[in-house]
Amino acid sequence: MVGAEGMTRMLWLQGASCGGCTMSILESGASGWFDELRQSGIDLVWHPSVSEETGEEAAELLEAIRDGRERLDLLVLEGSVARGPNLSGRFNMLAGTNRSIYHWLLDLAPLADYVVAVGSCAAYGGIPAAGINPTDAVGLQFEGSDVGGALGAGFRSKRGLPVINVAGCAPHPGWIMESLLALTTGDLTADGLDAVGRPAFIANHLAHHGCSRNEFYEFKASAEAMSERGCLMEHLGCRATQAVGDCNQRSWNGGGSCTKGGYACIACTSPGFESAQNYLQTAKLAGIPVGLPTDMPKAWFVALAALSKSATPRRVRVNATADHVVVPPSRSGDKRSS
């Protein structure tokens, strides 16, 4: 275990947030997140949900960091940056300081070795930026998929990195911890981020990879109503073939995932996911889903889909529109060859 002096000092702030990313990270660690942080060499300098310091004690700590009297290694933001009204930030004041979170972030971000946006709100604006975006909510360095956001396109933290975007609503606790730890070990560099700032070790996968409905997908055997077992892409809005994240290669809450839970991937790791509508219905043009896998010729996809539909085993076809397995796998695999 590293002594307090050698530890990485992390400050976690919440902007226009639901607190869900904190709820997610509190699931991390075999003996709890606090132990995990210590064992990993991270000193949690202050976190609004868990730290002892409150009121003026907390405000003094933030002032000490702002004035350079305390070192800041990792600055984490959860929640969007609400810049409104009129760039005053008054939709989201940091209580007791007479200063908005927006302005606190402008002060603190340049002082940190690394700045991490935890969740799609802090990364891209997220749900608060939906619709008329009542509070002028943006991400730290993106507004949707446009670079800029609260800190601006040119922002680089002290170690020369743009904001690291651990997208997701809420992100898997593993995504958060692994990103933070890869920064502390120096293994996450600018080359390790994708075009919208997401760590590539997460974003190089699609939510579709490892989906337990894979056999239904292969045969385009589709669920038609909620709770059915078939593929959710054709009718029920699933975006997993287009959304990044190793969602189905991890277990969420001990064994789940969105598609295992019986509902569509809504691409919560993507900038702008909040602007979609009718999430649980697939948008179609001439009967063909609009959102097909991005790196495959559409005509090929349609041709292969028609072919695989015509080859669908009865078991797969029947089970696709049932909520329980109706036709089990055939028993031929159990027979001994003589």
Next chain:
Amino acid sequence: MTRITVGPFNRVEGDLEVRLDIESGRVARAEVTAPLYRGFEQILEGRPPLDALVIAPRICGICSVSQSIAAASALRQAMGVVPAQNGVLATNIAHAAENAADHLTHFYIFFMPDFAREAYAAHPWHGAAAERFTATKGSAAREALPARARLLEIMGLIAGKWPHSLAFQPGGTTRAIELGERIRLNAIAGSFRGFLERVVFADTLENVLALSTPSELDRWRDGRAGDFAHFLRLADALALADLGKGPGLLMSFGAYHDADGANFRAGLRASDGTISALPSDLITEDVSHAWMRETSRDPAASRSVPDADKADAYSWCKAPRLAGEPVEVGAIARQAVDGQPLITALLASDGSNVRNRVIARLIETARLALSIEGWIKALRLSEPFCETSGEMTDGRFVGLVEAARGSLGHWLAVGGGRIERYQIIAPTSWNFSPRDSDGVAGPLEQSLVGTEVGDAGARAVSIQHVVRSFDPCMVCTAH
């Protein structure tokens, strides 16, 4: 008189500012500010109604399932759908798991660390409290956080993930549970009972729930291990029953409906102990001290339009009232309205206060653990979990549920197949309400009056105990 400001008020869900006028070392007047507005009601307007299932839960990361089921409940009326019974039970299991996880988070992470503060270092009990409960360092979190994570594995089976799931639909839940999964649900419920009986209560849940009078509770506590008894001793040492008296009226929308009706009944409890039916049509919201434009007082007809420069306003939270009165909501209200014997007796003895709010949460946690076990058994695995019929209709609909922190309502107006208006009144909107147009203060504002701060001013721990005893969820409050 001096005015002090306490903020950022942390170890609550979200951020909070409290301003206090101090006279002779005591709080003479309090103002509570919700410092964050995101505009969910504005974001929902104009969308397809079912989009509320995506948007509304994201109001709150800690009571996401409660927000989901409030939306699903309003949408259920709009679609005229009767949910599958398995879906009702699976929703109850997940909702109760969230409710109980929230109570654990409050007790271990938000509330108890205040007893470990240096301000109490001179007390003989401080060493043990600090060893157990110091924020991020005490031994208790090392047991409580893994127990919470294990309990939330219920979400992995029923809801896909937590927070923010789409499993809770108007017709039920989206994943049909199979036999192996029911066995795993049972195992999780068993782990949860084990944690409660070993670490929290140091006794069986049945014995805890058999306690029905303050004197039985005192006898039970003496010499007992476990964190609940530890709290009870601290509460007596610091006279927490005299701190943070509530306004008197306690309300519950009722929760956990199954074939036998609501497990926790709906109703209103007056300070004299009489319980009456809930007049939910008398719920209003007043914006006189909120940074909001004037609008209808009726949540079925009102809209939310921010006005950051409004004179006399001091919070993004509107002031909900029931028949014109502020009311307290939360576990203590739910258990009181349901007639839980110990909570009823404690309220008769010394009313709603810091000590009794915490006791009510832990008693409710024990009840929820037993209910979860029962609902898992009641699932009929060969039958559907989701009814998928139903067509969206225009009209006005209301979803009234109980979140961990109290009564949660969604008022939905659908017109032309789109959301015309969406209004949300969350539990802490009630408890941390600002003043209304008659100048009547909200429940916390009333509770703080008279609290002794001595020379500590803004750093007085008494203020921390009172505020956190309500377990505020500030992200829900103004949404």
